[in-house]
Structure formats: structure tokens, C-alpha cells
Amino acid sequence: MNNLKAILLCALVNFRKWRVNPRIYTLAAATAGFLSWHSAGLSQLSAATGIAVTPWVFPNLLTTTAMIAVFACFIMLFFCDAPFADRHTPFLIIRTGRRNWVIGQLVYIVLAAFTYTVFFLIISVAVLIPNVKWDTDWGKILKTISANPGIGNNYGINLTVFVHPLIVGMFSPIEATIISFGLFWLTSAFIGILILCGNIITGRAGGLVMAGVFLCISFFTEYLGPLTLNGYWIRCLSPINWCAMCCLDWTGRGEWAPPSYAVFSLLVSIFLMSIVSIMVFCKKDINVQKRR
Amino acid sequence: MAEYAVEVSDALKRFKETVALDHVTVRFEAGKIHGIVGRNGSGKTVFFKCICGFMQLTSGSIMVDGRPVKPGTAQEIGIIIEEPGFIGSLSGYKNLKLLASIRRKISNREIREALERVGLDPNLKKQVSKYSMGMRHRLGIAQAIMEKPKLLILDEPMNGLDKQGVVEIRQLLKELNREGATIILSSHYAEDIDVLCDTVYEMEAGVLTRIA
Numbered sequence A: 001m002n003n004l005k006a007i008l009l010c011a012l013v014n015f016r017k018w019r020v021n022p023r024i025y026t027l028a029a030a031t032a033g034f035l036s037w038h039s040a041g042l043s044q045l046s047a048a049t050g051i052a053v054t055p056w057v058f059p060n061l062l063t064t065t066a067m068i069a070v071f072a073c074f075i076m077l078f079f080c081d082a083p084f085a086d087r088h089t090p091f092l093i094i095r096t097g098r099r100n101w102v103i104g105q106l107v108y109i110v111l112a113a114f115t116y117t118v119f120f121l122i123i124s125v126a127v128l129i130p131n132v133k134w135d136t137d138w139g140k141i142l143k144t145i146s147a148n149p150g151i152g153n154n155y156g157i158n159l160t161v162f163v164h165p166l167i168v169g170m171f172s173p174i175e176a177t178i179i180s181f182g183l184f185w186l187t188s189a190f191i192g193i194l195i196l197c198g199n200i201i202t203g204r205a206g207g208l209v210m211a212g213v214f215l216c217i218s219f220f221t222e223y224l225g226p227l228t229l230n231g232y233w234i235r236c237l238s239p240i241n242w243c244a245m246c247c248l249d250w251t252g253r254g255e256w257a258p259p260s261y262a263v264f265s266l267l268v269s270i271f272l273m274s275i276v277s278i279m280v281f282c283k284k285d286i287n288v289q290k291r292r
Numbered sequence B: 001m002a003e004y005a006v007e008v009s010d011a012l013k014r015f016k017e018t019v020a021l022d023h024v025t026v027r028f029e030a031g032k033i034h035g036i037v038g039r040n041g042s043g044k045t046v047f048f049k050c051i052c053g054f055m056q057l058t059s060g061s062i063m064v065d066g067r068p069v070k071p072g073t074a075q076e077i078g079i080i081i082e083e084p085g086f087i088g089s090l091s092g093y094k095n096l097k098l099l100a101s102i103r104r105k106i107s108n109r110e111i112r113e114a115l116e117r118v119g120l121d122p123n124l125k126k127q128v129s130k131y132s133m134g135m136r137h138r139l140g141i142a143q144a145i146m147e148k149p150k151l152l153i154l155d156e157p158m159n160g161l162d163k164q165g166v167v168e169i170r171q172l173l174k175e176l177n178r179e180g181a182t183i184i185l186s187s188h189y190a191e192d193i194d195v196l197c198d199t200v201y202e203m204e205a206g207v208l209t210r211i212a
Helices: A002-020 A022-038 A040-049 A065-079 A089-096 A098-126 A139-147 A149-155 A165-170 A173-202 A206-227 A233-237 A239-243 A259-281 B044-052 B092-103 B108-117 B133-145 B163-178 B190-196
Strands: B004-015 B018-029 B033-037 B059-064 B077-080 B151-155 B182-186 B199-204 B207-210
Touching (some): A002 A089, A002 A098, A002 B092, A022 A040, A022 A065, A022 A098, A040 A139, A065 A239, A089 A098, A089 B092, A098 A259, A139 A149, A173 A206, A173 A239, A173 A259, A206 A233, A206 A239, B004 B044, B004 B182, B018 B044, B018 B182, B018 B199, B033 B163, B044 B059, B044 B077, B044 B182, B077 B133, B092 B108, B092 B133, B108 B133, B133 B151, B133 B163, B163 B182, B182 B190
Parallel strands (some): B033 B182, B033 B199, B077 B151
Antiparallel strands (some): B004 B018
């Protein structure tokens, strides 16, 4: 029980440091700015047609490779200094022990990823005000865009949100939002723990470099997929793409990774990287960053 | 309590080509104040980090209070190593309260007493991010002493303090020693060593030698 309390405290201490961490404010502003820009076309279309847009935009935000790359960059910014050791850390570690402290950092990444996902979801709706209206259905705007992606051209509007017809056809808005929320959260946690694990192993920013490599893979799988021999197997090695429902194979056509495979792979990777992180951290010298 | 608070046996710490601790063997008697002097880069801080378990020896062993130092586990040591850091958005008292909640050995009253002993006002609501360097160092010392550990490892504890502060902290360290704490400290000031320490060592290029 004492160990659990120590672990939770080590996790929650990082949240307390958000108030004096300029990177958190930068990330929040960049996310809000990005979503505002990304959803501007939707708001303009809604205003032009006089039809309010429903709040179920979240599952359709990361439907292009470029937007997925932006999401990954935000998460990399969020967790770039994992394992978050600063001059306060020795005072914690001497009292909790290294094992509890590093487990606390892993718990923090999972909780922080959840918090960011909630923030992303809320802002994705907030930026549509005052053109948003509650409805349990997808609504005319989103359905029209899914059937006719070029509808914005009729009004001189540049639409960047692409509504995948598969998502609209197969899932209700609430189902799609819940699934997207889970995928977004899981992928964010994966990136965070990858960075933590790599940074601990290399003692420098090796984890960040690894995340960058996966980002490059995700950027090119859309184009490399059709070019690879024996099918689209390379897309099964691109976990960052799995943050978006449209990059998973819901119909069994084999062009993307199956959802169960993606979720299982992410969970197993997170688990294995966590174990490695704990084992390596307990044996390595502690490097403290010069940060307030 | 063991006769020796810290026992270091043939400790070697190597960073690639550099030897930071060169086969150090020493025993620090419990209940005394031990001083270590040495130039910057001589290995004092590495030595302290190895005692606390923040760094792993390349070879050799360290025992604290008769038990081997294990990097994974918590230790009952009060420490200041390098510049102390705190959560900037909290007051000094709230910072200490958060740290004290881990071991849960002391009450709020004892936290306040620790702050008063180092010359800080426990009622001060100012955030630590707005503290002067001297106040941060005092808070660091309060953090180290508040749970009344049997062993204090203090790396240059007088850094950032004014003349009056140095006198006050020296007095405090003597009191803590009289109360039973073993103190191992490093300092650039010869006066700290002369006034405080029962034994004095010099660290030079990773080699520890007793000089008094």
C-alpha cells in the first residue's frame, strides 16, 4: 500500500509542476491554434449553409497523414523530457526508492496522455462554437462531407477535415468518439513511454529520436503501403497511424492493421517498454536536468 | 546503530576514460561530523551520489548503517546534492509537507520547526519560484533535516548563504550532531571544516585521503 501511495505521489508531483512549465502552455496554445485552423472550414461551411455542425468531429480530425504527423509532434513535445528528472527528483527518490519513482513516471505518462486526450476532445468542440449544435446523429454537415469531400469548393471554403465514409457508415457518433478516444489515448501513451524508455536506455534523447523514426514511418506508410511486396504489411509496423480509426482495417480488406492487432500491439509494447524502463533505470546513474 | 555510519570499500567509479573515484576505502564513524575538501571536479559529488545510491559503483561496495546500498530502494538519509530543486508553484511549507507525506514520519508541527530552525518563516505563502538562492538553500537544508535522519549527506550546504546564514547553519549542524546525527559534508570554506568537523578528508582526482 505504501508503495502504491509513493508511486501515485511521484506521478501527481509532475502534474503540480505544470503550472511553472512553459512547455505545457505552449502545447495547449499550439493544440488550440491547430484545432481552430483545422476546423475553420467546418465552421465556415456551417455558417454558409446555415446548418449547425454536430460535436462529433473528434473521430474525423486525424484522417490524413499530415494531421497524424502533427498529432505525433504534439505528443513528442509533451513528453520530450521523459523521465522528467529535475533538481527536485533526488528528494523524491531518496524517500521513495528508484523503482517506485520510475513507475510513478510511467503512471504519469498514462494519466497525462488521458488528460491531453480529454483536452483535445473538448477543444475540438469548443472551436466550433457558435456553429455547433448537439445531436446524437452525425448531422447533415458531416454526412455531406463524407459523401462529397469537395463540397467546400462550392462555397469557396478550404476544408481540411476529411470525414471518412467508413466511419460514418459503420459507427454511431458516440461509438466512433469512444473508439477514437481510446486509440488517441493509447497511441499517446505509447509515444510517451517509448520516449521515456529510449531516453533512459541511451541517457540522452534517444527516445525522442526513436519516436521521430516512427513518425517518419507513419508518414510514409500511406505511400509505401501499396508499393511493398506481399501486401500492406508495413502498416502493421506503424503504431502512430493507429491513433486514427481510418488507419485501421474494420472491414477485413487487409489494407491496414486490424483493430485488435493494433490495440494488442500497443498494450504489449507499452507493457514491455515499461518493464525495460524500470529494470534499466534501477541500474543506471541518475542524470538530473538543470530545470527550475 | 552500527559503529560506522558509512563504510566504503575499494570503491571505483569510472566514466568511460575518466576515473571519478579511484579505489576509495574509508569508514565514517557514527555520531561525528566528517568534512571533505577538494577542488571542483575532484570527485566529491560523485562520491556522495554513490553513497546515496544515485550512481552505481563500477566496483567495490558501500554500506550505510551496516546495510549495502541498493539503488532501487529508499534510504533514511537526509541529502543536499547540487543545487536543491522544489516545486516552484508551491510555498516552502507545502513543498516540505509533500515530501514528508512519503515517509509519514513527522507531523506538520515538526515541518514548521524544521523551517524555523533554518531561519525560514513557515507561514510564508510566497512560491518557491520567487525565493532567493539563499532561501532555496535554507529550504534544502530544512528538507534534509526535517525527518531527523541518522545520516546527513550535505554537498556544500553553505552555498548561497550570507555570513549570518553560514553562522546559523553551522550552529544548526552542531545541534543536529549533538542530537545524534552523523554528518558528512563538503565545503570550499576552510572555516566550515575547521569549526565543524571532527575528521577531515581531502578528495583529489578521485583519491580520498584523511588529513585531520
